[in-house]
Amino acid sequence: MSNNTSDKMKRSDEPIWWGLFSAGGVCFAVFVPAAILFIALLIPAGIISTGAVSFERAQSMVFSLPGLIFIGVVICLPLFHAAHRIRHGLHDLKLGKERQNKIVTYGCAALISALALVGFVIGAL
Amino acid sequence: MAKPTSYFPELKRDWWLKHSYFKKYMAREATVLPLVFFVACLLAGLYSLLQGMESWQGWLQFMQHPMVIALNALAFIASLFHAWTFFQLFPRVMPLRVAGRTLPPNLMVLGQWLGVVAVMVLATWIFLRGL
Amino acid sequence: MQERHIDIVIVGGGGAGLRAAIAAAESARKENREQRIVMLSKVYPMRSHTVAAEGGAAAVTSAEDSLQAHFDDTVAGGDWLAEQGVVDYFIRHAHQELVQMERWGCPWSRKSDGSVQVRRFGGMKTARTWFAADKTGFHMLHTLFQTSLKYPEIERLDEYFVLDIAVADGTVAGVMVLEIATGELTLLRAKSVILATGGAGRLFRFNTNAGIVTGDGMAMAFRHGVALRDMEFVQYHPTGLPGSGVLITEACRGEGGILVNKNGYRYLQDYGLGPETPLGQPQNKYMELGPRDKLSQAFWQEQQAGRTGKFGDSDVVYLDLRHLGKEYLHERLPFICELANVFINVDPVKEPIPIRPAVHYTMGGIETDAHCETRIKGLYAAGECASVGLHGANRLGSNSLSELLVFGRLAGEQASQRVPTVPFTNSRDLKEQAQAQKTRITQLYDAEGEESWVELKRELVLSMETGCGIYREAKGMQATLEKIHELQARYRNIRLQDKSRAYNTELMQCLELGYSLDIAEATCLGALERKESRGAHKRLDDGLQQRDDANYLKHSQVFFNAEGPARLCWQEVDTHLSAPAERAYGDAGKGVKQ
């Protein structure tokens, strides 16, 4: 066993992904349940009137500072959380190659987050 | 590593089906799949909002589709399940010490659930305000 | 057969072996000497039985205590059969060794100011026992093992079984080992060999010892002409769990636990240990804090009088801890709570624990001088397998963990210092000795006898318990001795079911049984010939129920005899510091100068 060769002692870049994963995990646990409950269940089911999300109201809510925060904690961070778990899930199922899985999963998370932010900027302008 | 005479069974892809604990683990990891669906819905909503009134109405209708509601209901359950598992992990990863004593884990779990409730209340206030 | 040249071979990876290995490495470093050290063990070092020690390790620590007091307690505890020069060395070095353990990371229990805490222990006048909750041995062994990883010069051969030592012209020449994983034999030639193979509790049916504690090292030295000394002194621990023999530490009593018979009566006051101490106020040397031999003997008397209870098919008395309260018990004695719950389904918080005496410790062992060297030059012994002379006729609880450190270190240093002064023994004889071991193993494999080790072992341990138990009688011992001779003969006619080379655990058990038989003979012979009662050796025969200093203030020495029964001699005891006095506890001990 040569645990001490410099190659093997390479620092992992995982802290970055783990940091995002953890932040996303907190958001997923704390903010997402409410978001799903209201946006995807109560309103579509008609329990809360769609008036609450009329076009104008929705616009003013989303394209504002609170909207930006919403995008961050309900879209971007949970996406990185999901990407992390999917990447490790692929490893658990012995699918794909470590490096590629990493690029694809985090790449997607980054890309979709970027799209959401671009959307926000367009709307806010 | 393994001597030539030894026998070293390789872990097969379906290892997680062999023990109920691992099935629960996989379920925990899989909570992100419905989450991704919900996030995709939100993204679609964001873009429909950019396209104008009609498109937004279309999105609202899309959200009412039974399949979509069902999947989002699943996402809701998944998010709560995730919260349940995640909150238990937290005190073990970052034990908080107050005055030289570790805070009881149950107290920390409770605190986190209070957070969830607070966000629910906030959301209720936001969505019902002005109605 | 393969052959390797090593400077120092240490047999055993328990507390004594590890401490010796570290001392040897340190000693060589200090003098800038290159030295090859091999430490081998039939189990991974952290599996050694030191791991099971619960209570603690003694050393004079507090201001109220004194070296003289520790000396007196040890000598009196050993019924004046301890080598007093050795005891003196021991009490002077114990403290520094425990400090050293602390500086290696051992998590000794602490006082609120951050200094080390001591607890009371049976037979000790004052609280002087260092402890790490009730897992002292565990923490010590792991601390030593982990510390040993710091020394790349210590080569570990884990799961190597030592078959024999090699001796030429009265000088040690190495060891013959069997690699358990492959069954391959190797001759390790060495200038110094340290035996640290532990005790021999498994000679008895009911014991607190691990399965590996079979006295191998003692038998090896014995067969090469080293005397086994004071083997008749076998310590019974008064509190073992019925059935398995798993130990319930003496610390339970130190913390205030009480012993009651089936009528709930604290019977110890009837056996010279009174008066009864109030509940929750244990007092050293009184009642439950009397020495182990007295407590075990009291059990026997109660049993004879029909005042013991039953648990399964064991006769038991009860250790009551309930008054200590749940919180205190869980903090101070967590392991005990766990053991009682798991092994006999009793919660000490709610019920008294049924217990009975079990064989615990081998006071005797390989005779060495005060520097751990045996009469074979370059062969050292330390730890429970050795008889350096510390314990005499009865060991005080918590003296032996300190012994491992003090004498493990001494042996390691001695072994290391010997290396540059001597060449490797060169003798054609060695090859023959190695070959003889090979033949012995091959014969065991090929033997087509009818005897099974299981049956022989069963008969041995039963016979030892009957003949050499808490109380002994000439008739019973004679019968046991004859039984042992019979078993030795039958052993030659043994047969293995497992013929494989790799991990042949049956072969190991057969070999261990062979060693055990020889040691049993020495134990029984010593017991038979010691016609007095002293320390752990108690006789029922008329006229032999008292200590007899006129005739028996002597060590017994048993010598091996390949042709026939072993021989016994007597050796003077070093009593130059403290003249024999009465050994008394409870109020009876008050007036006695100790």
Next chain:
Amino acid sequence: MTIKQISIQRYLPEQGSAPYWQEFDVPFDDSTSILDALNYVKEELDGSLSYRWSCRMAICGSCGVMVNNTPKLGCNSFLREYQGPVKIAPLAHFPVEKDLIIDMTLFLDHLAAVQPYLINDSGEGSDTFKQTPAQMEKYKQFSGCINCGLCYSACPQFGLNPEFLGPAALTLAHRYNLDSRDQGKKQRMPQMNREEGVWSCTFVGFCSEVCPKNVDPAAAVNQGKVESAKDMLIGIFKS
């Protein structure tokens, strides 16, 4: 005494066979442990059965086996706990040498890799360090590991990648890092920072579930992640 049938996975390399299952009838009562059952088989039925044991009191760490797919210490699991079939196999994720005996080399190498000893350059001293009960409390739980290896058999990440240092080794590293007397954290961090250090763990958590000594290795490993992340941040600020 009632009789229970147990199945044991056998592997006899010298006979060149693949592993196979063998059934034995074992008498048992309330106090019969899995280890007692194995001893019964060895002594009464088949002397060739090989397994490790020593203390029979759950402290030496020798006797780990899989009982119905869950890692257990043979000496503190009891037949009374099993209503249905009892299947005993060698610990998972390690190479099997013979019957229930596994190769522990990797485990020990991993332990040694994290420098699991007190590092403090104040040298030899004639007095103890001071350490308050509160300071000791921080690492005490993590110092209770008996090196039984059950957690390695419980951890699928170790199963998937044997190079993963694994729960027990990382716990030991964390134990010393948390010790107020220790100054060796800097030397240990590179091992923990590796991909095969703390970062292979996905908090499956089964390691802590099976640990017979309540060491909670999962907590230690994941606290190690926080430490490793901090270590990275500090590294960035320093350079």
